[in-house]
Amino acid sequence: MTTDLNARHTERMRKIKAARDKMMETKTEEKGLIMVHTGAGKGKSSSGFGMIMRCIAHGMPCAVVQFIKGNRETGEKTFLRGRFADECRFFVSGEGFTWETQDRERDIAAAQNGWKIAQEQILDPEIRFVLLDEINIALRYDYLDIDEVVDFLLHQKPHMTHVCLTGRNAKPELIEAADLVTEMTLVKHPFRDGIKAQNGIEM
Numbered sequence: 001m002t003t004d005l006n007a008r009h010t011e012r013m014r015k016i017k018a019a020r021d022k023m024m025e026t027k028t029e030e031k032g033l034i035m036v037h038t039g040a041g042k043g044k045s046s047s048g049f050g051m052i053m054r055c056i057a058h059g060m061p062c063a064v065v066q067f068i069k070g071n072r073e074t075g076e077k078t079f080l081r082g083r084f085a086d087e088c089r090f091f092v093s094g095e096g097f098t099w100e101t102q103d104r105e106r107d108i109a110a111a112q113n114g115w116k117i118a119q120e121q122i123l124d125p126e127i128r129f130v131l132l133d134e135i136n137i138a139l140r141y142d143y144l145d146i147d148e149v150v151d152f153l154l155h156q157k158p159h160m161t162h163v164c165l166t167g168r169n170a171k172p173e174l175i176e177a178a179d180l181v182t183e184m185t186l187v188k189h190p191f192r193d194g195i196k197a198q199n200g201i202e203m
Contacts, residue, residue: 030160031159031160031179032128032157032158032159032160032161032162032163033162033163033179033180034153034154034157034163034165034177034178034179034180035162035163035164035165035178035179035180035181035182036136036164036165036166036170036174036175036178036180036181036182037164037165037166037167037182037184038136038166038167038168038169038170038175038181038182038183038184039168039182039183039184039185039186040168040184040185040186041183041184041185041186041187042184042186042189042202043184044166044167044168044184045076045133045134045166047166047182048131048133048164048166049064049076049131051129051131051162051164052064052076052080052088052129052131055087055088055128055129056084056087056088060128060129061087061088061126061127061128062087062088062089062127062128062129062130062131063088063089063090063091063121063124063127063129063130063131064076064080064088064089064090064091064130064131064133065091065093065114065117065118065121065130065131065132065133065135066090066091066092066093066114066133066134067093067110067111067114067132067133067134067135067137067138067167068107068111068134068137068138068167075199075200077090077092089121089127091114091117091121093110093111093113093114093115093117107138107141107143108143111138111143111144112143112144114135114138115135115138115144115149118130118132118135119152119156122152122156122157122158122161122163123156123157123158125158127161128160128161128162129161129162129163129164130161130162130163130164131163131164131166132163132164132165132166133166133167134166134167135149135165135166135167136165136166136167136168136169136170136171136174137167137168137169138167139167139170139171139174140167140168140169140171146171146173146174147173149174150173150174150177153177154177165178
């Protein structure tokens with residue numbers, strides 16, 4: 001009985017591998033991707049920073065531009081600036097969440113400064129991957145012009161440069177322009193049970 005089960009499993013895996021190998025033969029193109037991480041669930045920035053780690057491991061120079069979050073200390077900022085400053089440039093353009101600053105004009109100015117930095121990093125021929133962390137929030141509140149951002153990504157971004165844009169409520173125009181879109185779905189969150197943001201999890 002066990003021998004038959006193992007044999008059927010082996011044959012099934014052989015067929016799956018053959019089908020996958022055939023499919024992979026058609027996947028030959030390489031290009032710099034526009035990636036969007038959005039949705040109400042946790043993990044959007046965490047996934048983006050995971051790709052930053054991959055880039056560093058592969059010797060791909062990269063950059064992070066953080067919107068909205070402000071200058072609070074986070075694990076990723078401390079880690080990257082302290083240990084991988086040569087491999088990953090790290091910029092903070094926000095002054096904090098909108099309910100903290102309570103000043104729309106300052107928020108707009110900070111976001112637009114961040115977008116200027118972002119464009120410079122994306123256009124830099126040395127940089128292979130740029131993470132625009134929480135830019136979707138700046139776009140949601142119209143601190144940045146969505147048409148300008150999409151036009152730049154589609155027509156000025158170098159062909160082999162990857163760009164990842166994170167944050168809730170990604171605008172439809174950005175989703176349409178992107179090569180890869182992931183929506184994080186909220187199922188449960190400890191915040192609802194009175195548990196605050198904690199180092200190593202959110203920060």
